[in-house]
Amino acid sequence: MDHDPKSEKCHFISIDSVKPSPENDRIYHPANPKDPAIIKLARSILNQGVLTPIIYTADGFIESGHRRHCAARLAGLTEIPAIMSDIRREDDIEAFTARLAEHNIQRKKTFDEEVREEIARQNPETAYQSLIEEREKTNDILEPFKILGQKTRSRITRAKRLFLDAVQKVIHERREHLPLSVRQIHYALLNDPPLKHASKPNSVYKNDASSYKNLIDLTTRARLDGSISMEAIADSTRPVSCWQTYNGPQDFVADQLDRLLCGYWRDLMQSQPDHIEILAEKNTIQSIVNRVAERYCIPTVTGRGYCSVSPREGMRQRYLRSGKNRLVVLIVSDFDPDGEEIAQSFARSMRDEFDVENIHPIKVALTADHVEQFDLVPSPDMKAKRGSSQYEKFVSKYGDDVFEVEALQPSQLIDVLTDAIDNVIDTDLFNRELAQEKEDASKIMALRKVVQSTIADRNFLAC
Numbered sequence: 001m002d003h004d005p006k007s008e009k010c011h012f013i014s015i016d017s018v019k020p021s022p023e024n025d026r027i028y029h030p031a032n033p034k035d036p037a038i039i040k041l042a043r044s045i046l047n048q049g050v051l052t053p054i055i056y057t058a059d060g061f062i063e064s065g066h067r068r069h070c071a072a073r074l075a076g077l078t079e080i081p082a083i084m085s086d087i088r089r090e091d092d093i094e095a096f097t098a099r100l101a102e103h104n105i106q107r108k109k110t111f112d113e114e115v116r117e118e119i120a121r122q123n124p125e126t127a128y129q130s131l132i133e134e135r136e137k138t139n140d141i142l143e144p145f146k147i148l149g150q151k152t153r154s155r156i157t158r159a160k161r162l163f164l165d166a167v168q169k170v171i172h173e174r175r176e177h178l179p180l181s182v183r184q185i186h187y188a189l190l191n192d193p194p195l196k197h198a199s200k201p202n203s204v205y206k207n208d209a210s211s212y213k214n215l216i217d218l219t220t221r222a223r224l225d226g227s228i229s230m231e232a233i234a235d236s237t238r239p240v241s242c243w244q245t246y247n248g249p250q251d252f253v254a255d256q257l258d259r260l261l262c263g264y265w266r267d268l269m270q271s272q273p274d275h276i277e278i279l280a281e282k283n284t285i286q287s288i289v290n291r292v293a294e295r296y297c298i299p300t301v302t303g304r305g306y307c308s309v310s311p312r313e314g315m316r317q318r319y320l321r322s323g324k325n326r327l328v329v330l331i332v333s334d335f336d337p338d339g340e341e342i343a344q345s346f347a348r349s350m351r352d353e354f355d356v357e358n359i360h361p362i363k364v365a366l367t368a369d370h371v372e373q374f375d376l377v378p379s380p381d382m383k384a385k386r387g388s389s390q391y392e393k394f395v396s397k398y399g400d401d402v403f404e405v406e407a408l409q410p411s412q413l414i415d416v417l418t419d420a421i422d423n424v425i426d427t428d429l430f431n432r433e434l435a436q437e438k439e440d441a442s443k444i445m446a447l448r449k450v451v452q453s454t455i456a457d458r459n460f461l462a463c
Helices: 022-028 036-048 066-074 093-103 111-121 124-135 158-173 182-189 209-225 249-258 283-296 309-322 337-352 368-373 391-398 410-424 427-455
Strands: 011-014 054-056 062-064 079-084 274-280 300-302 326-332 359-365
Touching: 022 093, 036 066, 062 066, 062 093, 066 079, 158 182, 158 209, 182 209, 274 283, 274 309, 274 410, 283 300, 283 410, 300 309, 309 326, 309 337, 326 337, 326 410, 337 359, 337 391, 359 410
Parallel strands: 054 079, 274 300, 274 326, 326 359
Antiparallel strands: 011 079, 054 062
16 A cells, blocks of 8 residues: 655645545544654654655545654645545545555554444445344245134133132242243142132033133133233243344444353363263253253253154264263153153164163153152043053053143152252262352453453444
8 A cells, every 4th residue: 555755656745735534533533743653753754754655535535644644744844745546535435434444454453443444344235234144034025914803702700710719829839930831730730629610519620621721711811811920821832033133233232241251151060970961852841841950051852752863963962072981861751651652762762873872861750650759630531542652561560541741840840850860960079060160150250340341431333
């Protein structure tokens, strides 16, 4: 970008015939005649003159040489060597700003200046297209359909009050485990079955399809009229995705600074002799299982029924990366022929198809012992499926009553899973990692405060 003052394109112009560009002042701040570096440059110009000519646009704005221009004026010069560029600032301010930044590429800059300079280099259209591609989101506008009919629901009558009170009691007792699934409320009601209709003595809540359907209808109406909070019940089979958006870059940067260096998790299992993972058959218990797993930093795979190939390969890769000798898999599934087979099938697949020879599978819930220990109530509508390949074996050993893992109360499942983990880990090693995590937290907090205090007051996005 520098030019020889003796070149044919170089000529002398009045120092007052060109002026600093607003874009330079915005990115790098105005050249200040009181700046020690400018004063030093002015002394050099007094002795040697302006060695590198300034570059200016056809409409009289300095493109390169703002500091030289300021120093030459401070030195008392009335004319300076200059070269006129081939653009006009007013014709294309965006292109001019990009060239301005290129002229300053070798200059030592502050953090603020580097950010503003990089902003000047960015093409807004290209940057926005990149933003859209990152979202990987389509915005096709479709013609809405006409809504037909009227949706109405009957109000909850006084006769249903006892039923609703029982549901509200279950939710209140399990408030630490919210949101609950309707299935979890169903099993909790079986511990003290209410009347579904106050004036019908034979309408005792049961473990059958009719009662479950009544419960779905009641909880839906109760949530719509505000008797039960919308947030108290969740449907894990229909996940919802929302996107974090911002009103502008200032809001985004403020949010990122607020969350800077947050979310640290120490690998509390790194010193354990075994690699441990949890496999859960049901999405409906995911929140409960994860509540336990996160305390130990144990990877968890949840799904619906038999596990697909990808999660198995993911578990194999995590086991191999751990470098540990044994893979311990804690399995949570229903107490029925399929639930038992899910555990067996997964273990066989990991050993025979994924070459994990040293696998140690443990069925931690739901087991026959749990059915007896927690006095679970069988349902006349829930019997072992004759189509299951394990039907004969299961029925001959346990009978034809089956139980879903949701039959356990959240606190019971938490205790069962916690006991299982404590039995397979070295608790002394775990407690050492936990103590170290507390020290880690102090170091990270200190670093976070230093970094935030360094950059939080830099308003570089105001340009």
